[in-house]
Amino acid sequence: MSDARARLLSLLSLLQTPRLWPGSELAQRLGVSGRTVRRDIDRLRELGYPVHAEQGGLGGYRLTAGAAMPPLLLQDDEAVAVAIGLRTAAAQPVAGVDEATVRAMGKLLQVLPARLRRRVDTLASSTVAHPFSLAAELVDPDALVVAATAIANHERLRFRHRDEGRHVEPRALVTAGRRWYLLAFDLDRDDWRTFRLDRVTGLAPTGARAAPREVPGGDVAAFVAGRAMQMAPAYPADVVIHAPAALVADRLGGPPPGTLTDQPDGTCRWLAPPDTVEWHALRLASIGLPFEVSGPAQLVDYLRSTAALFHAATAGPARRGARETGRGA
Known part of the structure; x- marks a missing residue:
């Protein structure tokens, strides 16, 4: 990089990644000589950035915390x-x-x-989450930092997942709904695995580097979604909704997945692609319109059991007491 100021900013950006940078790697990244890197490091120190140097074959440069905030243009x-x-x-x-x-x-x-x-x-x-927050399964932010850093550095990790030790090569962090997932290649099982980070403890880098692996198919998000679908049973759904298709699409915020077609009697038929019964039920409940489920049987059973729970929750103390008295007799 011919522009010394741009090179200095690029060097600073690299050093702000929490790892030890060998001088030869910095020189290769910046396209300059080792002597130029050393000169630029001295310049950063003059500007107030606390760059620590470690000597030896495994040495390098690391940006550390100083006695005062370095000039990051922040109060x-x-x-x-x-x-x-x-x-x-x-x-x-x-x-x-x-x-x-x-x-x-x-x-x-x-x-x-x-x-x-x-x-x-x-x-x-001192900050407490609202007791009715939907995000009940919180992820330790330090675990996210460790995982993200290991991914950036192509460094292996060890941790415990459901009280079982794991040794992996992390590939990506993926958010799905209200959860964080770590996609990694499990070295002990010789296969790709997806781990919920709220179930991971003792996350620690090993210091061992690994060559980057490519996820089957090349699409990380699609791979994680496919694994999630494999873990939960999925079924297509056939539903008749007592309203025009345009009204249903409007209630859902847009055309739903699958096909939604108007019927001669003023209803519409929704042929939904495979999904979990819970997700089918959530979509149908969000519409707020009468409907009939033709299949699958698993969705019918789930709706029936859920309806029974809701009915019991709204029955009131008197009716609950009557039921308990009847059972006692």
Whole structure:
């Protein structure tokens, strides 16, 4: 890179990734000599960035936390606000929070001085989730940072999943609904596996590097979705809804998957593609219109049992007492 300022920013961006960078690798990434890298490192130090150097064959450069915030163009209160926002977002398994949030949080927390890190931890520990929050199964943000860093560095991980030890080569973090998943190649089972991060404990990098593996099919999101479908039984559904197709599509926020066709009697028929009975039921309930299920039988049984639960929940104390008295007699 001929522009020295652009090269310096690129070097800083690399160093903000929490790992040890060998000088030869930095030189290769930047397309310059080792001498130029050393000169640029000295320039960053002059600007206030605490770049630590480790000597030896396994040595390299690492950006560390200093006694004060390095010149990141952030005031202390702004840095704390950003860190809290990123940490809160990463801890909530909500769709739309992607891996970029975790990487940004890792870079910021790496260079925060101890006094500011204490403020972040204090605010985070004093914040309590609403008891009725739908995101009940929270993921440890530190686990997300460790996983994201290992993915970026092509580094193997060890952890426990459902009290069973795992040794993997991580490939990607995937959000689905309100959950975080780690897609990795399981070395002990010689196959790809998907792990829910809220069920993972003791996540730790091993220091061992691995060559990048390509997911079968090349599409990470599609692969994880396919594995999820394999784990849960899926069925196509045949439903008659007592309303025009246009009204049904409007209630669903757009045309649903499968085919939705109007019938001569003013109803419409929905032939839905294979999915779980829970998801079929959720879609049908969200429409708020009368309907009849022609199949599958599993969906009919699920709706019947769910309806019984809802009916019992709204029966009231008097009717529940009457039922209990009848059983006692």
